[in-house]
Amino acid sequence: MxxxxxxxxxxxxxxxxxAQYAAQGQPLVEELPPGDVTDYIYQGDxxxxxxxxxxxxxxxxxxxxxxxxxxxxxxxxIYKATTTIPCGDVVxxxxxxTIVNMADELxxx
Numbered sequence: 511m512x513x514x515x516x517x518x519x520x521x522x523x524x525x526x527x528x529a530q531y532a533a534q535g536q537p538l539v540e541e542l543p544p545g546d547v548t549d550y551i552y553q554g555d556x557x558x559x560x561x562x563x564x565x566x567x568x569x570x571x572x573x574x575x576x577x578x579x580x581x582x583x584x585x586x587x588i589y590k591a592t593t594t595i596p597c598g599d600v601v602x603x604x605x606x607x608t609i610v611n612m613a614d615e616l617x618x619x
Contacts, residue, residue: 512538515552522561523547570601581610588612 514532516525526547529538543550549562570584576591583589589607603609 512540513542514538517552521551521553522563523550523552523558572597572599572601576607582607 512529514527514529514536515523515538516527516533516536518524523543526542532538537552537554539552539556541556543558543560546562549560550558551561553559572595573582573584575597576582576595578591578593580591581588582591584601588610589601589603590610591607593606595601595606599606601607
């Protein structure tokens with residue numbers, strides 16, 4: 511079976527279709543790479559380079575209005591606000607909060 515590759519300007523695979531539906535100039539191949547084809551760049555002559563696009567780091571947002579010194583948790587990580595963080599604002603460790611190791615905090619007392 512032959513497949514047609516839809517490539518971007520960097521030759522990353524955007525999509526695949528059967529050869530009978532290929533647009534003029536699309537590369538035709540007999541085999542596809544394993545897994546998600548969009549994780550590959552097509553070098554030519556049936557050679558694929560695995561190069562997944564990095565996923566963006568999700569932004570952390572304050573669950574409620576947080577006051578300086580207040581402890582809060584997001585995704586099982588404990589933080590301590592260093593400034594007032596309005597509800598829904600972005601939480602940035604090192605800027606408006608710190609990451610807390612509770613064992614260290616308890617040992618301080």
